[in-house]
Amino acid sequence: MVAVRCHRSRLDPRNPARHHRPKVGGPVTALPTSIDAVESLLSGQGYVASRALATVVFLSLKLGRPLFLEGEAGTGKTEIAKTLATALGRRLIRLQCYEGLDAASAVAEWNFAAQMIAIRAAEATDRDHLKAELFTEDYLIARPLLEAMRPQPGGAPVLLIDEIDRTDEPFEAFLLEALSDFQVTIPELGTIRAPEPPIVILTSNRTREVHDALKRRCLYHWVDYPSFDRELDILHSRAPEAQAQLSREIVAFVQKLRREDLFKRPGVAETIDWAKCLLALDVIALSPEVISDTLGAILKYQDDIQKLQGSEAKRLLDEVKRELVPA
Numbered sequence: 446m447v448a449v450r451c452h453r454s455r456l457d458p459r460n461p462a463r464h465h466r467p468k469v470g471g472p473v474t475a476l477p478t479s480i481d482a483v484e485s486l487l488s489g490q491g492y493v494a495s496r497a498l499a500t501v502v503f504l505s506l507k508l509g510r511p512l513f514l515e516g517e518a519g520t521g522k523t524e525i526a527k528t529l530a531t532a533l534g535r536r537l538i539r540l541q542c543y544e545g546l547d548a549a550s551a552v553a554e555w556n557f558a559a560q561m562i563a564i565r566a567a568e569a570t571d572r573d574h575l576k577a578e579l580f581t582e583d584y585l586i587a588r589p590l591l592e593a594m595r596p597q598p599g600g601a602p603v604l605l606i607d608e609i610d611r612t613d614e615p616f617e618a619f620l621l622e623a624l625s626d627f628q629v630t631i632p633e634l635g636t637i638r639a640p641e642p643p644i645v646i647l648t649s650n651r652t653r654e655v656h657d658a659l660k661r662r663c664l665y666h667w668v669d670y671p672s673f674d675r676e677l678d679i680l681h682s683r684a685p686e687a688q689a690q691l692s693r694e695i696v697a698f699v700q701k702l703r704r705e706d707l708f709k710r711p712g713v714a715e716t717i718d719w720a721k722c723l724l725a726l727d728v729i730a731l732s733p734e735v736i737s738d739t740l741g742a743i744l745k746y747q748d749d750i751q752k753l754q755g756s757e758a759k760r761l762l763d764e765v766k767r768e769l770v771p772a
């Protein structure tokens with residue numbers, strides 16, 4: 446094993462010149478100073494937030510606390526991180542969680558291939574010097590958590606830790622250090638602390654409970670399905686081509702569907718997808734036949750589709766048409 450020497454200064458976050466500087470999309474925007482400002486910042490990017498979500502986003506930005514978003518699939522949890530990054534002109538760094546994710550894949554890995562090449566190349570020369578070089582930043586592949594601790598152009602990045610419920614508990618425990626002190630430790634290099642805490646958003650679909658210790662470090666918000674009016678606003682923002690009456694029928698139908706006994710209820714993402722499918726088919730009003738033919742855009746399980754095909758779809762549609770006052 447090659448001897449390890451600590452070259453912390455080479456990874457010093459106060460020395461940004463050493464780091465790769467990725468490009469950030471838009472112009473840098475100052476952090477919003479009120480809940481209203483958060484709402485308009487998000488709506489400027491087409492994201493329609495509830496007052497409760499805008500409030501918790503505002504607090505998270507103001508207090509520098511990670512934001513933990515839990516909720517049903519397709520309700521805009523991931524999108525909020527993307528929207529914030531774009532709206533604030535910050536870099537988005539995404540850590541997609543999965544079962545078996547470990548610290549090396551989340552923080553940094555040694556570039557063994559490059560180290561081997563260096564060892565070979567230096568066989569005849571100064572080996573002692575090489576030992577000192579091998580465990581420096583030059584041979585380190587930074588993964589999302591380390592990247593998020595580094596200074597970025599335009600200010601601290603938005604760190605999205607997506608679908609945390611897919612990871613195991615040991616990884617959660619490891620995240621505690623990163624999120625408590627905004628620092629990560631690489632045994633061979635030492636501890637790297639973010640000069641400015643990243644804006645952290647964690648999401649979970651609640652396939653399992655995330656540990657209290659992690660939640661305690663975050664502000665929490667349950668992202669529910671939107672109300673009729675807010676879903677209509679979202680649809681208007683994401684599929685503005687849809688006629689007002691068709692949009693209302695689509696939203697009303699999906700909202701009714703969510704009250705049915707389904708294996709998997711449709712999220713906002715499905716509402717938008719469905720609207721786009723109907724537009725592509727030049728549909729101007731819902732009918733039982735159209736619904737039957739396009740159910741695959743909103744329901745993703747055969748049992749659910751079977752349940753809705755035929756008379757059930759017609760029953761729901763009749764209710765929708767009865768209840769909707771023409772726009």
Ligand SMILES: Nc1ncnc2c1ncn2[C@@H]1O[C@H](COP(=O)(O)OP(=O)(O)OP(=O)(O)O)[C@@H](O)[C@H]1O
Pocket residue numbers: 491492493494517518519520521522523524525648650679682683713714717
């Ligand atoms: N409030 C909203 N405003 C605007 N668009 C929204 C909103 N909520 C959801 N969407 C749209 O729905 C799509 C799905 O959102 P997103 O991927 O963020 O859902 P999610 O909650 O992360 O779902 P999953 O749990 O499946 O990952 C996005 O592409 C976005 O366009």
Ligand SMILES: [Mg+2]
Pocket residue numbers: 522523524607648
């Ligand atoms: Mg998501």
